[in-house]
Amino acid sequence: MSAARIDALREAFATRVVVADGAMGTMLQEQDPTLEDFENLEGCNEILNVTRPDIVRSVHEAYFAVGVDCVETNTFGANLAALGEYDIPERVFELSESGARIAREVADEFTASTGRQRWVLGSMGPGTKLPTLGHAPYVKLRDAYQRNAEGMIAGGADALLVETTQDLLQTKAAILGARRALDATGADLPVICSVTVETTGTMLLGSEIGAALTALEPLGVDMIGLNCATGPAEMNEHLRYLARHARTRVSAMPNAGLPVLGKNGAHYPLSPAELADAHENFVRDYGLSLVGGCCGTTPEHLRQVVERVRDLTPPARDPRPEPGATSLYQTVPFRQDTAYLAIGERTNANGSKKFREAMLDGRWDDCVEMARDQIREGAHMLDLCVDYVGRDGVADMEELAGRFATASTLPIVLDSTELPVLQAGLE
Template sequence: MTAAATDAATRAAGLREALASRVVVADGAMGTMLQEQDPSMEDFEQLEGCNEVLNVTRPDIVRSVHEAYFAVGVDCVETNTFGANLAALGEYDIPERIFELSEAGARIAREVADEFAAGDGRARWVLGSVGPGTKLPTLGHAPYVALRDAYQQNVEGLVAGGADAILVETTQDLLQTKASVIGARRAMAASGVDLPLLVQVTVETTGTMLLGSEIGAALTALEPLGIDMIGLNCATGPDEMSEHLRYLSRHARTRVSAMPNAGLPVLGKNGAHYPLSPAELADAHESFVREYGLSLVGGCCGTTPEHLRQVVERVRGLTLAERAPRPEPGAASLYQTVPFRQDASYLAIG
């Protein structure tokens, strides 16, 4: 094993140990902070809004976002690769750049993480962000195999760039989620690494994922794939996530995470803004850790370094709530899970 591979294995093991023993804090929003620096159309290579291109053309901008989050004390940052997938890059007619942009995004985050770790000796980690894209295979928008293979390229790039874990996030369609997870598994096997695989689904204000899947269906479908963690991110603020996190805390064999938005967006004359204050986000995460034993917390849309600074101050040193999950073996459709619980009548599955 090379020195680089040994270092990567050591970091992954350290992250697994941290997630099992304490609260790990991730970063917050990426896209809004990039846009605040007003990149030009030249920076985007005329592909307006394709943030992943900035990994190549303006690594200084991407680096500054990672530095801002590490400076307030977070343990890990997510790579600027949310859209480095077949669906999103396909809309810009550059799907052949999935690996390139994924590797570049991970490499930038790795460099910043290593600099901060060298500065004070405290471990910093890089979460390779795998976003959902815009195609829902359940609805026939794109073939499952094509999505799976492209996610494999995405994760191979993240591994090559130095990611310490893979974060499949903001998933809205369980078939798309499976494509991401299987693609990630294939990439790790091809690269000869074993990184933590974290999955976060997105539950809308309706109480289900976009296609109607309840949180129980998500857990039943995804946990057997050998993921290290399941959680929620995006779509809502922490209040709307609470009951779903309670369910995961009670039933998930894996660790549980949450990265909510800064509340529900409020439309004003200058567009949408997110109303949740840094103190309110910190309150929510403290409650989640104490009640549900969450071991990874962070932020999504509308959250800033100040939000995460207060989260760090509030949760660092907290003892994880004891969890005694009661898994419910069962089968799941797209929409709901059916526990294998035999009552007086016969059990029909179909």
């Protein structure tokens, strides 16, 4: 790890527009790797870091050759959920380290040959499990993301990019796994978070961009932004929100438009010039610090983006944060037009006999219905307290916090005198 190189990346984020690469998977597949190259794990692109580093190198070289400042490592699926589906979860560190090492070697070669510093962003993808829906335990995901990040730090990544996130609990697992890796290794890298907002206007599980910002910014990320799912046009209003309210720097890596189905399958219609136009406008309007491409974008797309934004200085932003709390779905500002913030207390085992009896009987649906009653009556947030003598508070909190997270649109106020109970609710 080079402290001077990482300091230079932070300085670049602060003073100009940094350009990242575009799509990775399609360019790997275009080189027609064999089933043997995949070690009979067809579609596991991260295996190519070990079996065919030449293919992975060639993709990085193609992007650096058109002038991008940084490339993402071929580690999008180097996490517990994705590698677990191939029955190789124990290879998270190995494939993360090898992916970062390949990118680092290519970046250093281009730095030496051009005299311009190039960087490596360590890609931490979402995997295939949504912990909010109970697909995988939060702690296991977090600890595997820590190994993912530790591998990329060992391989020479300059920043950690938590990307394409669809579930805020999965996003937290990745960010906190990254931060634990930085603490464990003594490294000091920027942590970037890029969420994916669908054409519906929310993340996959229904989270608005305000909910994402309120939930993720306090975790200490250096930058927040959007990537994947849509083209730049559909990202516009969400980027406007981030530019207006985020204390961090802001990024955007859209697809080359929305996919169009044709007789030869899906293709992405946005031309290189149109992507360059969009990024120029984003930089001028929203002061973006990092731009790039996602699905459907090619080296030619990024060549034109580089030409268009290379000499732009992002305007200074004057963010106006909105202090608040968030549920899975929406953020609730602490400042209310009604002049006070109403916290519903009827889901408190010490304050509500009806709730306590339902909890003691394991009538969880009744507990959820009491929460919904308070939503209908105008509460802004819900107090959740399961403390009761003789009960397993951790088990009760896991049961009810998990149910409330998806059944209620309101933020939850976790209320307990016991630290393990609060931890269970947060996880």
